[in-house]
Amino acid sequence: MPELPEVEVIRQELAPLLAGRRFTAVDARLKKMVLTPLGRFRRAVVGSRITAVRRRAKLLLLDLSSGWTVAVHLKMTGQLVWVPERGTLRGGGHPFHGALDGLPNRYSHIVFTVTGGQLIFNDLRQFGFLKLVRSDALERWFAEQKIGPEPLERFPFATFNERLKRRPRSRVKPTLLDQRFVAGLGNIYADEALFEARVRPTRLVRTLTVSERRALWQAIPAVLRRSLRHRGTTFRHFRRPDGQPGAMLRLLRVYGREGQPCRRCGTPIQKTRLAQRGTHACPNCQR
DNA sequence: AAGAAGTCCTGGGCGC
DNA sequence: TGCGCCCAGGACTTCT
Structure with a gap:
């Protein structure tokens, strides 16, 4: 985690x-x-x-x-x-x-x-x-x-989009989780980035419009940086080296919030399974 | 080539 | 109170 x-x-x-x-x-x-x-x-x-x-x-x-x-x-x-x-x-x-x-x-x-x-x-x-x-x-x-690019370092849109084009038939969330596509995302921040970009996790990559691709490309580092500012998410086991938890958990927008109101539109957050992963999304604002 | 499923492993939470 | 079952999921492997 x-x-x-x-x-x-x-x-x-x-x-x-x-x-x-x-x-x-x-x-x-x-x-x-x-x-x-x-x-x-x-x-x-x-x-x-x-x-x-x-x-x-x-x-x-x-x-x-x-x-x-x-x-x-x-x-x-x-x-x-x-x-x-x-x-x-x-x-x-x-x-x-x-x-x-x-x-x-x-x-x-x-x-x-x-x-x-x-x-x-x-x-x-x-x-x-x-x-x-x-x-x-x-x-x-x-x-x-084949570890992919670091999203918090040089991460130009052109590179991101080129990589998307190589896997047109994949669903977008499993793509984000693939460490060869981009390094460092796991289940929590993949869900958070997709929410931020208003994209459904099940979307096929080839159906993403350029503005959706741009939104996702922006959302990834934004979500990671926000968590970093709050010293990470302690869901169960994550501890900092001094034993203290991170403070990001309560700021998550979809992960772990099944049934709770979407922070944008109030619709209950849905939890589904995608590629054997618990997947959290707003059925209204993620298209 | 993508996706599903199995693998490692333990503890929490549930139904009965 | 306790047992059996499922779930959590990072990344790799195997099968379809």
């Missing part, structure tokens, strides 16, 4: 906490979470300094002084929590399934000891992963996966 804004919030908040610190130990309690052979992983990480904390798509990237980068994918329930040697975690009093109680706990699958604290990878559903990639081979790795 962490999508681009949530991963970016983690990056922004983790970067000053980790910059220049050194890994002194790695405790891989659940080995399958590390996609790299553990001996190699440990040799690259332990003793290395963290030189940068970056993000590409939904991947968080920890650049190390050893020339390696630890790529972290949180998938749906992953969390990266910073526990300082002295200090406390604030849960924020949000409804939560206990995954931050008493860290490290049964969901803490990887525990990094860092000078000054611990960096803990929690993941209730164990879908997330860590992978070691040579820093100078990262771009090649992204290219192999």
Whole structure:
């Protein structure tokens, strides 16, 4: 469930906490979470300094002084929590399934000891992963996966429209969710962007008018930036590195609002299933 | 080539 | 009170 804004919030908040610190130990309690052979992983990480904390798509990237980068994918329930040697975690009093109680706990699958604290990878559903990639081979790795353009960086309409033209027969929402089409959207912000652009999620790409394409192209970064300002959406599991939730949930316009009045026209928001995903839309203002 | 379905996994919420 | 079932969905794989 962490999508681009949530991963970016983690990056922004983790970067000053980790910059220049050194890994002194790695405790891989659940080995399958590390996609790299553990001996190699440990040799690259332990003793290395963290030189940068970056993000590409939904991947968080920890650049190390050893020339390696630890790529972290949180998938749906992953969390990266910073526990300082002295200090406390604030849960924020949000409804939560206990995954931050008493860290490290049964969901803490990887525990990094860092000078000054611990960096803990929690993941209730164990879908997330860590992978070691040579820093100078990262771009090649992204290219192999065909990860699409970053919507908050250079993202010209012409490129967006060209990409739409390549998949005329696809429905628009599955297209937005495809990381090869555009990087970083997940179920929440795909629904939010379609609402913002007043486009039905089931529309075939080839039927979108130029003004609808433009509206969608504008809506994507607008929705992501708005979430970023509010430090992301905490639906269940998303936590910032200090354990606090994001504040975007109550500002969402369609996601999670089935039956509630559309904020534009008052029509009850409908929830349907599209490509095996819960899909929220206003049946009146999305055409 | 697109789309449906299966896969990983746990806990919450529901009906009975 | 408790059991069985479905749902949540990121991204990959397999089948149609």
